[in-house]
Amino acid sequence: MHVKKSRILWIDVVRGLTILSMIAYHGMWDLIHFYGKNVPWYEGMIGTLWEQSICFSFIFLAGFCVEMDRKPLIRGLEVLGFGFVITAISVMLGEDAKILFGVLTLLGSCILLWIPLRYILKKLPMVLGLTGSGLLFVLCYGIPKGFLGIMNFPLVWLPRFLYRDLGTTYVGFCAENFYSADYFPLLPWMFLFLCGTFLYLLLEKKESPFLKRRDEIPKGLVPLAFLGRHSLWIYLLHQPVLYVVLAGICR
Numbered sequence: 162m163h164v165k166k167s168r169i170l171w172i173d174v175v176r177g178l179t180i181l182s183m184i185a186y187h188g189m190w191d192l193i194h195f196y197g198k199n200v201p202w203y204e205g206m207i208g209t210l211w212e213q214s215i216c217f218s219f220i221f222l223a224g225f226c227v228e229m230d231r232k233p234l235i236r237g238l239e240v241l242g243f244g245f246v247i248t249a250i251s252v253m254l255g256e257d258a259k260i261l262f263g264v265l266t267l268l269g270s271c272i273l274l275w276i277p278l279r280y281i282l283k284k285l286p287m288v289l290g291l292t293g294s295g296l297l298f299v300l301c302y303g304i305p306k307g308f309l310g311i312m313n314f315p316l317v318w319l320p321r322f323l324y325r326d327l328g329t330t331y332v333g334f335c336a337e338n339f340y341s342a343d344y345f346p347l348l349p350w351m352f353l354f355l356c357g358t359f360l361y362l363l364l365e366k367k368e369s370p371f372l373k374r375r376d377e378i379p380k381g382l383v384p385l386a387f388l389g390r391h392s393l394w395i396y397l398l399h400q401p402v403l404y405v406v407l408a409g410i411c412r
Contacts, residue, residue, distance in 0.1 A: 220350055227271075290355070
């Protein structure tokens with residue numbers, strides 16, 4: 162199968178797999194929150210790891226691809242705008258479905274922030290940038306919960322005055338009683354985004370075969386590659402489709 166322009170196949174395939182995982186995860190969420198199904202494992206460690214695998218993949222790949230985008234300003238504004246649309250729709254659906262500072266808001270913000278930061282960060286050694294971003298992500302992972310540490314293990318608790326309002330919540334210092342069904346603040350997730358960006362820059366500098374573009378897609382990978390190429394629109398449309406499908410199954 163020929164595509165309109167050459168692409169890095171493995172990115173589309175991984176993104177396609179992640180999209181399928183996300184649809185399944187959100188389908189389970191709908192069954193629990195809208196149809197009252199009892200799925201204990203979903204609320205436990207297995208469900209958490211499932212959710213994290215999805216968001217880790219999307220955010221890392223977004224960072225990896227940002228330097229390949231010829232119009233990052235337009236892309237960033239587009240993604241951020243869709244994030245606002247998702248917020249508006251979710252608020253109308255009710256308190257349990259409300260999404261403030263969701264993943265699209267994060268990705269749009271990261272893309273827009275990268276535009277000015279790139280002129281400084283690209284002067285760093287790529288290995289240092291990649292390693293530093295990874296360490297900062299691990300260290301800052303607990304910021305929304307009130308601490309610096311090693312992922313979910315606290316080392317230093319942060320002062321509560323940092324956690325004030327929606328502005329601080331957007332950054333990562335989550336205000337008391339804040340709720341969102343999907344919450345991805347700049348800290349720590351911007352650092353994961355940068356991990357992807359620095360890895361791309363490192364591979365580009367080394368002229369890695371991992372960045373080889375292809376004009377053809379093996380037949381078995383066509384569906385996944387299609388999902389990966391159209392991941393944004395599938396993300397936007399998958400929940401309404403899930404509502405219709407589940408309404409027909411669960412009525």
